[in-house]
Amino acid sequence: MESKPTLYIVPTPIGNLDDITQRALTVLAQVDLIACEDTRHSGKLLSHFGIKTKTLSVHDHNERQRAQWLISKLDSGESIALVSDAGTPLISDPGYHLVSQVRAAGHPVVPLPGPCAATTALCAAGLPSDRFSFEGFLPAKSKGRQDKLQALLQEPRTMIFYESPRRVLDTLADVVTVMGPDRDVVLAREITKTFETIEGRPAAQLLAWLQEDDNRTRGEMVLMIAGFRMQDDTLPAETVKALKLLAQELPLKKAAAITAELFGQKKNALYKYGLEQGW
Structure with missing residues (x-):
């Protein structure tokens, strides 16, 4: 735990409760407040591990409004953990506005590794x-x-x-x-x-x-x-040859632009083809 007031980003299990880390349990038990996407959902997890830290609901609809209040808690010396319903907060979950405002206010934000x-x-x-x-x-x-x-x-x-x-x-x-x-x-x-x-x-x-x-x-x-893969036979052989030769002497983006101009091909498609070939 940090010695000064900190916002911790704490991943929680996406299914199997054994996936929680010891560090996550320590932080959740020792912070002054846990900001939860859903306090009822997170309450089950906290109860399972015997953690009695106070919780507060922070979700998509109130995050912007609650951010300044949470910053005032940090200002007063309290540390806070942010959790989502499952997995890593901010990854298709709330938290971006809070983290942005906390950083702007000068408080440290400490991310913990964990389930995603x-x-x-x-x-x-x-x-x-x-x-x-x-x-x-x-x-x-x-x-x-x-x-x-x-x-x-x-x-x-x-x-x-x-x-x-x-x-x-x-x-x-x-x-x-x-x-x-x-x-x-x-x-x-x-x-x-x-x-x-x-x-x-x-x-x-x-x-x-x-x-x-x-x-x-x-x-x-x-x-x-799976990502798009342009096949060799999609491009004329002379186009591929020219692109490869030019890419040996020029940055790939420039080589693709010249080849596209010479052979009437799409620059972006040639550039992506070159990336796939490791040129």
């Missing part, structure tokens, strides 16, 4: 993990969802989304429509819980697999979509 559904799922997905993009939740309506997927159509990194069991079938149908039936997708559900499932298939096949059994669409979900 996105990275936990990615580790077991079998998709490239050297570069990935966390996209949070897709829009609830199909039009917005398809527009977002269209914007990500040529994203070369593995994409990670959180998804609702009520929408997962519609979302996968939109993935098939926008990104094609053969785009590799991995669904991780109920991570660390009794019915943990990690299933990866081409998008159309995964959609069919989910439709076979209603139980497969239940629980907390992480949806991971």
Whole structure:
């Protein structure tokens, strides 16, 4: 624990309570106040570990208003822990406005490592993990969802989304429509819980697999979509050759721009192709 008033960002288990760290338990027990996304939900966790620290509700609808009051507590010498319902606060959960204002007020913000559904799922997905993009939740309506997927159509990194069991079938149908039936997708559900499932298939096949059994669409979900990969035969051989030669002498972005001008190709597509080849 820090010697001066501090805001601690404390991850909590996403399912299995054994995943909480000893450091998290120490901080939760010793701070003066715990800011919870839902005090009733967090109360069960705190009760399980015999922690009696005072709690306060801080969620999407009141975070901005409560931030200054929490800063006044820090000003008066108290330390605070921020927790979400599960996983790491601020990762598709409230906390950004509070952290921003606390830092601006000059108080230290100390993050603790711990559970996060996105990275936990990615580790077991079998998709490239050297570069990935966390996209949070897709829009609830199909039009917005398809527009977002269209914007990500040529994203070369593995994409990670959180998804609702009520929408997962519609979302996968939109993935098939926008990104094609053969785009590799991995669904991780109920991570660390009794019915943990990690299933990866081409998008159309995964959609069919989910439709076979209603139980497969239940629980907390992480949806991971393989990044765009331009195949060698997508580009004329002379274009690829020119890009490779230019990339040996110039920055890739400049090489892609020149090659695009010479061969009438799209600069961004050539640049992404070069990145995929490690040029």
